Amino acid sequence: MDDLEEPRWLDGEEQQSWFAFAYMLIRLPAALEAQMQRDANISQFDYLVLAALSMVPDRTQRMSDLADATASSLGRLSNVVIKLERRGWVRRTPDPIDGRYTLAILTDDGWDKVVTSAPGHVNEVRRLVFDPLTKAQQRQMGAIGQRILQAIDPELLARIQSSRDSQGEQ
Incomplete structure (x- = not known):
């Protein structure tokens, strides 16, 4: 944008819409995080990683694809997967097709964590997002x-x- 060009300011209705949307963007993740911490003792992102792995064949996915599926960077995902590995919910192994890649695999204990965590999560998503x-x-x-x-x-x-x-x- 040219420094001399006047910004396209929001009108009153746009401002109201923007503030409602912006506040929702802040409050919804916090509410979902609180529910996951309270009911499952994991973060919302931990659950997102576990759930993403639970929905792919053989509960196995390349870390790079899992990063896309969770809208995450590889660095952030790697840190979380290390934590999930320590808890016995995920394991990593080199991709046998192409050793340059690493596979994340949801363990049976990880599957159990998803199964026990999913009902509370979906109820909260339904209550906060879909029911209204x-x-x-x-x-x-x-x-x-x-x-x-x-x-x-x-x-x-x-x-x-x-x-x-x-x-x-x-």
Whole structure:
């Protein structure tokens, strides 16, 4: 943007929408985190990693693909997987197809953790996100989320959609 160009200020309605959305972006993760800590003694991100592994064939995924699936950097994911490994919920091994990659594997104990944690998580997501909305609003929320993610990181959105499409084919 040219320094001399006037910013496109938000009008009153846009400001209201933005503040509601921004506060939701702050408060929703905190509420989900509190529920996971309270009910499962794990972080929301720990659960996201475990759940992502629970949904792939053989409960095994390359760390780079798992990073995409959890919208995380490899560094952050590696730190969390090390912690989950110590708890016996995940193990890592070199990819036998290409040793340059590392596979994350959900253990049976990790599967059990997902199974016991999932009901509380889904109840909280339903209570906070889906129950307040009509079916039409839920569809709009999905479409809006995709459009915003497209503006933020189109390559990530394409990888996520490709990953979900390939999971649907299996």
